[in-house]
Amino acid sequence: MSSANPSVQRPLTGNMLWLAALVLAAANFMVVLDTTIANVSVPNIAGGLAVSSSQGTYVITSYAVAEAIIVPLTGWLAARFGTVRLFVGSMLLFGLFSMLCGLAGSLETLVLFRVLQGLAGGPLMPMSQTLLLQIFPKQKAGAAIGLWSMTTLVAPIMGPILGGTLCDQASWPWIFYINVPIALGCGLLGWNLLKRYQSQTAKLRIDVAGLALLMLWVASLQLMLDKGKELDWFGSPFIVGLAIAAVVGFAAFLIWELTEAQPIVDLRVFRHRGFWASVLTISLAFGSFFGATVLTPQWLQGYMGYTATQAGYATAMSGVLAVMVAPIAAKLSTRLDPRKLVFCGVMWLGCVTLYRSFSSTDMGFWQVALPLLFQGLGMPFFFVPLTGLALSSVEPAEVASAAGLMSFMRTLSGAFATSLVTTAWDDKANYNHAELAGMVDSGGDALRALSGGGLSDGAAWGTIEHALQTQSIMLSTNQIFWLAGLSFIVAACAIWLAPKPGRVADTSQAH
Template identity: 90%
Template sequence: MSSASSSAPAPLTGNMLWAAALVLAAANFMVVLDTTIANVSVPNIAGGLAVSSSQGTYVITSYAVAEAITVPLTGWLAARLGTVRLFVGSMLLFGLFSVLCGLAGSLETLVLFRVLQGLAGGPLMPMSQTLLLRIFPKEKAGAAIGLWSMTTLIAPIMGPILGGTLCDQASWPWIFFINTPIALGCGYLGWKLLKRYESKTEKLRIDTVGLALLMVWVASLQLMLDKGKELDWFASPLIVALAIAALIGFAAFMIWELTEANPIVNLRVFRHRGYWASVLTISLAFGSFFGATVLTPQWLQGYMGYTATQAGYATAMSGILAVMVAPLAAQLSTRVDPRRLVFCGVMWLGCVTLYRSFSSTDMGFWQVALPLLFQGLGMPFFFVPLTGLAMASVEPEEMASAAGLMSFMRTLSGAFATSLVTTSWDDKASYNHAELVGMLDSGGGALRALTNSGLSSATAYGVMEQTLQGQSIMLATNQIFWLSGLSFVIAACAIWLAPKPGRVADTSQAH
């Protein structure tokens, strides 16, 4: 972000310090919360807007893509508007678009407002971190990063629980309305407490061509993934056009960014082997994790009879042990080769996900929740040391660009994985259904048993179809978990492409 004035004000102390810290932590908490609060709400949103569950996931992917696109712009926006003005303005806009999301009466308007909400929320994560480091004394910088990291870890846990509870006790619009009082309060208090820390503004030129190309290829690819199944993939001229736009846009973006003097995304940091290996690992691992996390509540609510609240509690289990072992992961990452920690953490996630690929339709709550609980042990050992390894691989002056690009890739991989998982889930369920139809009751014994028990032929066929559909979905869910687990294993092996780091990085710039 832009540098502060040379005559920077003194850090805050006492109650003022903690009040400002809570405002910044709450802002970060709210934005991260919104990446997961909609996960368990998709069936409710889809039902309320009369669309399919696969279309309902646009609510997740649109927010993630918009947020990812804004992250590389944060430095330029902070320099043009001022750090505090950008933070407060983003906060208020986030609250406004949250209200509009809750008032949306169709999927199209909801997705539009989710895009605007993501664009407003993108700068809030890096800005909250930057301002926390500015208001804390240097000797307490560790406490500032610890507070920011804890909100980043706790928010994804609370998202499914809060989303499920609000959907069951009120209605789905409240998952968005709840942001408004927090956004208004944080915006008002943030300006009162932080305006003395406003940075000088500069009229920097923005890489408009790079930004336009970025938006074209990312949006085209995401739309292609989201709409592909609905439009029968490449049988549709629209899907073909989107694929061509994504391919040409990506190629032009790469060429432009590598030759531009002040690129919107500094691709030159990929010349460092440790950095690109870290980004490859986090993209594969986070995509696997987020895709499975989106799938789980849809499966539980749609086919296992769970309410949104119950699905939220089950999904949130993965965060409990993650929060508890995060301090240990942070300590070990400065003493042990981070590649070993990342390998063990990601491989643990892969093994648990592979174990989950043996799920069945007669599982109880704890049979679903316990693997998710233990999966949380691997999360901090994957995320914390991997960030440090990536930052240690680049030059000090490249850290801000490298951190922004890593955040962009992580968020984008989650959005792409969500689309791929939901599309593959439907495709595999249809394939499994077709396969099982030929095997089901070929001798007619089951049908005769059902009709002999007093059921009509139509009812008996309905019972058999329901069983068939349930098993088709269960097989498809296990197949997706198996592929996700395999992706984790590949990600764990990819970290060994990185050389052993020669220094420990200051990860305070990594958002």
Template identity: 65%
Template sequence: MFEAPLTGGQLVGAGILLAAANFIAVLDTTIANVSVSTISGSLGASTSQGTYVITSYAVAEAITVPLTGWLANRFGTVRVFITSMIMFGVFSALCGFANSLGMLIAFRILQGFAGGPLMPLSQTLLLRIFPKEKAPAAIGLWAMTTLIAPIAGPILGGVLCDQYSWPYIFWINVPVALICGYVGWRMLKRYETKTNIVPIDKVGLLLMVIWVGALQFMLDEGKEKDWFASTEIVVLALIAGAGFIAFMIWELTERNPVVDLRVFRHRGFSASVTTICLAFGAFFGATVLTPLWLQGYMGYTATSSGMVSAMTGILAVLTAPFVAKMSTTVDARKLVFIGVVWLGLMTFVRAFNTTDMTMFQIGWPLFLQGIGLPLFFVPLTGLALASVNESETASAAGLMSFCRTMSGAIATSIVNTSWENDATHFHAELSGLVDRMGDATNTLLASGMSADQATASIAQTVQSQSIMLATNHVFMMAAVSFSLAALAIWFAPKPTRVADTSAAH
């Protein structure tokens, strides 16, 4: 017997609590983006190493999401949710106390493990406590926090870094997590589900951790170790490849797989996942790069770069309700295609930036880009889940979330590597072309500079322009990825039913 839904003040309170839990879990995917430079400088690491703070959380979260269903069955939905909430707060506190990059990454991994179940379980519990006729309101509340959190992340991260110090971007989670954990247990324990001792695919889980971990470590460390010139990178590549093949074989033959790969037999689901991987990877990679470029080479503070990065979310929030209504009557493939093409077009515009641009010139494409986000995310989820059998919906939703999160983590590493390599390449090209006749040097000397100052000034200009060219090149590659994603969605057949998206996370 299920408990009756909540009403009145209790419903409002529990709704806010569950929305807050989802909010901080999603917030932590972006709150560190504008803080990477500050964190890496404070802990004596390079900016490229600082991006591990982003990828480690994303990978850990991706690994945990497919396990959420098993954990809820084994220990109870409410118990798993509350435990995850409290552990998220504990590991957030430990992240703030970390005094080395290695320690911070270790705690971010644990924070990601704790945060993974919060998103799907918060949605599940919202639907359980809301009366059936108010289910759209519950989904709307969950979707709104999912959209707002990535917007708030860069702004909040920037303000906390500039006004206080970087540990506060993690400590801000602690009171929210502990309050939600305590109050949540008192309000929601009556909705606890029956536990069922079901077998877990231990071999599949181990293989997933091995190949995902080896792949991400290879991508993160490759640029530091000159890629395949390093024995360590070669070994990691072999482990990742062999682990992935073994994982595929095992999961396709296991009766109770940790990730049900059989759902890929549905053409619509495969096309949807391909689209989300290409498009979300491009979007997240460009989102991570923007504050690194603005803070490192355009003179922006963490706060101002956070404000620019967050512009994408303004129109996304405003247009989301209209897109949700449209997605019930318009072919989802058309909406996704329009959304992804729009995202690609705005990213293409960003591939022509210059070093003397104003904040407005940098920000307006990001602002307009927000229109495409709901057109991309909202109907794509419904299309993917409508393409599988109803009994496979939960497995498909978990697998889609895993692929989306992994694509963001992998894209972050690829973008970071590409950006540095491109900058080195363009620097070498520009150095061979600049001031061949010595006119610029003579002009600077005539203005009163010493020879060393003139050389330093020209070197600074070359460095600045090479970074700008590298940044534009990455944005152009992201635009190409969006184009491929827009084409991929047409491989999906038109859905014959409307999916229940309550299993999506």
């Protein structure tokens, strides 16, 4: 057993308190940042490693899936090794795997190290929140949650900007190298400042079978979604095998977890209608949001002539108003029916995304960025009250399990949506190209005009083909935005499946 018990430790005060708070906030900021910093970097990574952009998105999905899988294990890891040891160990491992990501010379090794980076980073979000609440006096708990929430909101804004700038000014490995000094500094400072808060440890049994089944079906399904297009979907025995493994693994996982006394994922919380309705809403809405967010910089860099930095600034616009409106959303969520706030927030996201489905190739920067800026108004009214609604729907003893499960589903939906969006984007572009090809210059007028302007037949055909490809991608992008907008609207309606909450939940365990 560890000798220190946080329950008898006094909260920190003065400069020590704010230094420790800065360390914990920086840790949370870094992990959340890494979920978006690679979004604008995918074209650079794909070019540097000589793979397609759709394969480059494996860098995003591998990290998200690994992070999702480890979240349900956080409670067991904290009990086994202690909260402070887990936090510091995760920080140092995150820094190590970040460095290895930057050194990777092939897509396979980069994806491997991104998986390990995700596994190391997963516990840092809940642990940073838990330790913040321990080091702050009870009367300042609101300040602790506010600080943690602000880093969670600001990091996704900074990710695309920082990723784009580093790719343009240095090279893509620097989006990973930048984590190394932060992780090392936070790890060492964190141990010195927080070791007195080390929790008691115990040798608890772990649901090994449940963990193995969880990894089996999640990994099989994600790999199927990532590799399906490349291997011609169910024309490939490998994809068929992955599909069978995912279905059988998921069925076995459900049966095992519902009958296990100490399950790794407590699926029994789904018996609460308010909880499953909230999880359904957040899965649909976050998948739509994250899929569109991953697609935007690829479209801007690949077909609109944007640099990584310019694409980063445009993408980051969605978080600017979100940060400003978040305190208002938090206040209103304690006074109004949260279902109304969630419905309005998600419906707003849907309407803006539907508006974006009328984009064109001659749009300027602000025509791209302004809809994203105003989209941010809806984000806090989606995340903040939805978390409270979900956790108020379960028993007090189930809040920690419910929060972990909600985080798992949110992260997983983002990974799945990324694969589905990039695959559908390519497929629809190919279909649009084939449709447009039969309609373009059937009389040969454009070819003759270009040839008359001094271009050779080959150069003239190349010009026509470039215009054809650009329009095909634009149509495909709009079609994806249209589908994402409809998904938002379905998610907004799904929240009414939840009953009106009867109590206010303690959301301090949400992550």
